[in-house]
Structure formats: structure tokens, C-alpha cells
Amino acid sequence: MSGTDRLDTLMARGTAFLGSRYAIMAGAMTWVSERHLVSAISNAGGFGVIACGAMPPEMLAGEIAATQALTDKPFGVNLITLHPQMMDLIQVCAEAKVSHVVLAGGLPSGAAIEAIKSAGMKLMCFAPALALAKKLVRSGVDALVIEGSEAGGHIGPVSTSVLAQEILPALAHEVPVFVAGGIGRGSAIAAYLEMGAAGVQLGTRFVCATESVAHPNFKRAFIRAAARDAIASVQLDPRLPVIPVRALKNAGTEAFTAKQREIMGELDAGKVELAEAQLQIEHYWAGALRRAVVDGDVETGSLMAGQSVGMVTKEEPAADIIAELVADAADALDGRGARAA
Numbered sequence: 410m411s412g413t414d415r416l417d418t419l420m421a422r423g424t425a426f427l428g429s430r431y432a433i434m435a436g437a438m439t440w441v442s443e444r445h446l447v448s449a450i451s452n453a454g455g456f457g458v459i460a461c462g463a464m465p466p467e468m469l470a471g472e473i474a475a476t477q478a479l480t481d482k483p484f485g486v487n488l489i490t491l492h493p494q495m496m497d498l499i500q501v502c503a504e505a506k507v508s509h510v511v512l513a514g515g516l517p518s519g520a521a522i523e524a525i526k527s528a529g530m531k532l533m534c535f536a537p538a539l540a541l542a543k544k545l546v547r548s549g550v551d552a553l554v555i556e557g558s559e560a561g562g563h564i565g566p567v568s569t570s571v572l573a574q575e576i577l578p579a580l581a582h583e584v585p586v587f588v589a590g591g592i593g594r595g596s597a598i599a600a601y602l603e604m605g606a607a608g609v610q611l612g613t614r615f616v617c618a619t620e621s622v623a624h625p626n627f628k629r630a631f632i633r634a635a636a637r638d639a640i641a642s643v644q645l646d647p648r649l650p651v652i653p654v655r656a657l658k659n660a661g662t663e664a665f666t667a668k669q670r671e672i673m674g675e676l677d678a679g680k681v682e683l684a685e686a687q688l689q690i691e692h693y694w695a696g697a698l699r700r701a702v703v704d705g706d707v708e709t710g711s712l713m714a715g716q717s718v719g720m721v722t723k724e725e726p727a728a729d730i731i732a733e734l735v736a737d738a739a740d741a742l743d744g745r746g747a748r749a750a
């Protein structure tokens with residue numbers, strides 16, 4: 410069997426679930442994954458996902474309609490479970506006949522799961538650990554995304570390779586599992602498929618697609634950066650919890666460390682209440698991703714990026730990125746077949 414045929418076979422379950430040519434999802438990225446990138450990914454045979462982020466329902470409805478005008482291929486919508494209008498957003502997706510909803514940012518409520526499933530939409534959820542993955546499958550989730558700490562954006566503590574080893578053997582026979590985090594080349598896609606993944610999800614590699622609306626400064630920062638520049642946010646004091654986010658280091662990340670030190674000092678001196686201090690930390694990065702992606706402020710904005718950023722070397726059409734990933738995966742499988750023979 411050729412590498413290409415082997416790739417098609419390994420992806421068959423994922424492509425059947427997604428309805429796309431390849432089982433390669435472009436993970437939702439707030440401010441980046443809007444109509445242009447999402448439709449370009451889906452038109453190229455991948456599976457684009459709109460990032461709803463903090464959008465109100467009517468804005469999401471507009472974004473879905475605009476995406477549908479640009480592609481007749483399937484795509485998904487990513488909703489953050491903490492959104493205060495979650496049920497209205499689900500209603501918007503159902504009315505627009507969205508085929509797949511991806512829930513991120515914590516365990517979804519039973520009501521949200523029920524509303525998505527009863528509208529006939531396929532439900533995907535992020536599973537940060539095996540126990541939670543099992544719980545999600547029991548509650549009727551149709552497919553899982555397992556995302557390791559190499560990924561860009563909000564991250565868990567465990568690496569992709571370990572999550573894959575723990576979760577794929579236990580659950581890949583029950584539901585399709587898509588592996589995310591740190592995937593930059595097709596050879597890694599081939600490896601996770603061989604381990605039992607139904608497909609993969611990449612974010613960082615798609616930020617510099619020609620169709621991505623990310624600011625040229627944001628794209629330039631990605632093209633210049635190496636893997637070691639994409640660091641997880643650091644928490645200095647257990648009294649002041651910091652949500653782990655992986656982003657390129659810049660003046661903003663350094664100022665954040667200084668800010669934590671300042672607030673720790675104020676806490677020690679009794680100048681500020683604990684709740685107020687925690688709120689200051691929580692709000693520090695508010696609006697920072699928008700500043701970087703939309704306004705191009707790469708100094709103080711949040712440059713969310715995964716460790717695969719070192720493999721982003723130029724701006725190129727989404728179709729070229731997907732074609733290269735697919736060719737590389739097929740090559741890798743060809744090579745493995747030859748070695749095994």
C-alpha cells in the first residue's frame with residue numbers, strides 16, 4: 410500500500426466524522442479563526458473551526474453566515490463553556506445548521522450537551538486527562554480533542570505525547586480522538602494516526618496562512634520565533650493563581666512577572682485584599698490577544714503561540730500548508746512501510 414493510501418486508510422474514521430477530505434482540523438483561534446481562514450481551510454480539504462470567543466450571539470450568527478457564503482464544505486464552531494450566553498450561542502449554531510460544535514474551556518453542562526445533541530449537531534470536547542475523557546464519553550460527547558502543553562493558547566500541564574499514550578489506547582475505539590499540540594509536520598500527524606488517533610488539530614501552523622487576518626506584525630513575530638520563545642505563563646505565588654497560557658515572550662510577559670511581584674508585595678504589606686489582588690492578576694491579560702492579533706501590538710499584546718512556531722517560516726496559502734502536511738505524512742508512512750517490509 411502506498412503512503413497516500415495508507416494515510417487515507419488511517420484518516421478514514423476522522424474524515425467520516427468531520428465530512429472533510431483530510432482529518433486535519435485547524436483549531437479555533439480567537440480573533441484569527443474567522444470567515445476567511447476557516448473557509449480557506451475547509452475549501453482546501455481540512456476542517457476549519459470558527460472561534461466564537463466572547464462574541465455575542467448575533468455576531469456569531471453573522472460570522473457563520475459569512476463563512477457559509479465562502480465555502481460549501483463542512484466547518485465547526487468553537488464555543489467557550491464560560492460564555493454567559495452559551496445556550497443562545499448553541500441556538501444560533503442550530504438555526505444556522507452548523508454540523509459540528511467544539512466546546513472548550515472546561516467541562517460543559519448537561520444542558521449544553523443535551524441542546525447540541527438534540528439539535529442533531531455533532532459534539533466535540535477537549536479532554537485534559539483520561540478520567541475526564543471517560544466522563545465526557547459517558548455523557549454522550551461524539552468525539553474528543555486531546556491537547557498537550559506544547560500547544561499555543563490556554564494549556565494543561567501534560568504533554569501531547571503522554572496524553573496520546575494514556576488516552577488513545579483507552580478510548581480511541583469508542584469515539585474518534587483528535588490529537589493537538591505541537592504538531593508542525595506531517596510526520597507527527599502520521600505518528601499520532603498510527604497510535605490510534607482519528608485525526609489531528611493544528612493551530613500555530615495556520616496563523617501565518619495568507620488568508621489569516623492576523624496583523625502583519627503578529628505574523629512576522631511567528632516567522633521569526635523559535636520553539637523556545639513560546640513559553641507558558643509563570644505563576645510566582647500560590648495565592649495568586651495564573652491561568653497557564655503559552656505565548657511568545659515579549660515585553661508584556663516580563664511586565665506580567667513584575668506585576669505579580671508588585672502585587673505580592675502589596676499583599677504581604679496588607680495594602681490590598683486577596684480577592685482584589687487575584688482580580689488584578691486575572692484581568693491583566695484582558696484584551697491582550699486582540700491587541701496583538703488585530704492591532705499588531707506585539708510588545709504588550711499576547712502572542713499566543715505553540716512550540717511548533719519554529720516550523721512556521723513564511724506566509725503561504727492555507728491550501729499549500731495542508732498539501733505539504735499531507736505529502737509529508739504520506740512520505741513518512743511510505744518510509745515506515747519500506748522499513749517494515
Ligand SMILES: Cc1cc2nc3c(=O)[nH]c(=O)nc-3n(C[C@H](O)[C@H](O)[C@H](O)COP(=O)(O)O)c2cc1C
Pocket residue numbers: 435436437438439441460462487513514556559560561562563589590591592610611612613614712713714715716717
Ligand atoms: C493565537 C491562538 C488562539 C487560540 N484560541 C483558542 C480559542 O479561542 N479556543 C480554543 O479552544 N483553542 C484556542 N487555541 C488553541 C488552538 O485551537 C489549537 O488547539 C492549538 O493551537 C493546537 O496546538 P498548536 O498551537 O501546537 O498547533 C488558540 C491557539 C492560538 C495559537
